[in-house]
Amino acid sequence: MILYAGNILSKHGFTPTVIESLTPKLRERYDIISVSDKKNQILRMLDMIYGFLKYRKKLSVVLIDSYSMKAFWFTYILAILCKNFNIPYIPILHGGGYPDRFKSSPEKCNLIFRNSYRIVSPSLYLKEFFEGKGFEVTYIPNFIHINNYRFKKRDSAGANILWVRSFHETYNPMLAVEILKELVKKYPDAKLCMIGPEKDDTLNEVKKASVKYKLNGSLIITGKLTRKEWTDKSADYDIFINTTNYDNQPVSVIEAMALGFPIVSTNVGGIPFLITDKKDGLLVPPENKERFIEEIEKLISDDKLVSEISSNARKKAEELDWEQVKYKWFEILDPAVKI
Known part of the structure; x- marks a missing residue:
């Protein structure tokens, strides 16, 4: 036993x-x-x-x-x-x-x-x-069970961003809000969807920041969803961001790769061993809003890069079936x- x-x-x-x-x-x-x-x-x-x-x-x-x-x-x-x-x-x-x-x-x-x-x-x-x-x-x-994740090949990207983690300071959800705040100045139709359960007071901080920055029309907070619910919803978004300050080999990032997302992630902990920068994702330093925005804009402006990363991310995820x-x-x- x-x-x-x-x-x-x-x-x-x-x-x-x-x-x-x-x-x-x-x-x-x-x-x-x-x-x-x-x-x-x-x-x-x-x-x-x-x-x-x-x-x-x-x-x-x-x-x-x-x-x-x-x-x-x-x-x-x-x-x-x-x-x-x-x-x-x-x-x-x-x-x-x-x-x-x-x-x-x-x-x-x-x-x-x-x-x-x-x-x-x-x-x-x-x-x-x-x-x-x-x-x-x-x-x-x-x-993961790769057949549970419907691959959507992304050949271009807009400022439609998905974030999936628990609302906890380790995963730095406030950074995602700060990123959105800057993006809407240049891309008025920018959207950020944040999916995950509440684990500490950061969810309240995110909601307060949304009001302060007048992001109510741009920020969507769903709370916890089932895998099927959030993966179905993911088809409406183009870019996945992972803002964490500490990490190992997060399943949510593997799932995003399986779904065909171009991912922009912090380069902390085990992330650089999972994502090869500029091949199956883009890596930036932690707590760096400017670099996140720079890499997101690079995806928005470079269809070829989006297409290559989307395909390579799925291939990487298939190795983890x-x-x-x-x-x-x-x-x-x-x-x-x-x-």
């Missing part, structure tokens, strides 16, 4: 994380239990511990979605339990802030990762960082569960 511990929070209005898509795919081959769907972090940690203790005699391996911020402590506590009960565990690295975590908690990081059965990273950025620390890391990218990625999981899990 496999125990998979992570944040299963979509029923509480949060964006689904990898555990919610990976668990059912692994269940086609393995006996797997996943935890936890408790909204409160302390209760979620207790639920993970309970799940571990309940099934410990049946467990062959434990998968742990490993984040670098507050949820880091889930990994730390579960790693100690696995070590004490001599059960192999595999951290799956999702925290783009792990370089900072190693600085603040070096002993705890070493305890977790020196005792891991394997370490999996969906990001070449974190794989490179961890290997620089002396760890062996297996790269298994985040995946489950049917391509699943064998990497089988390779590390089959020996652990003795298939």
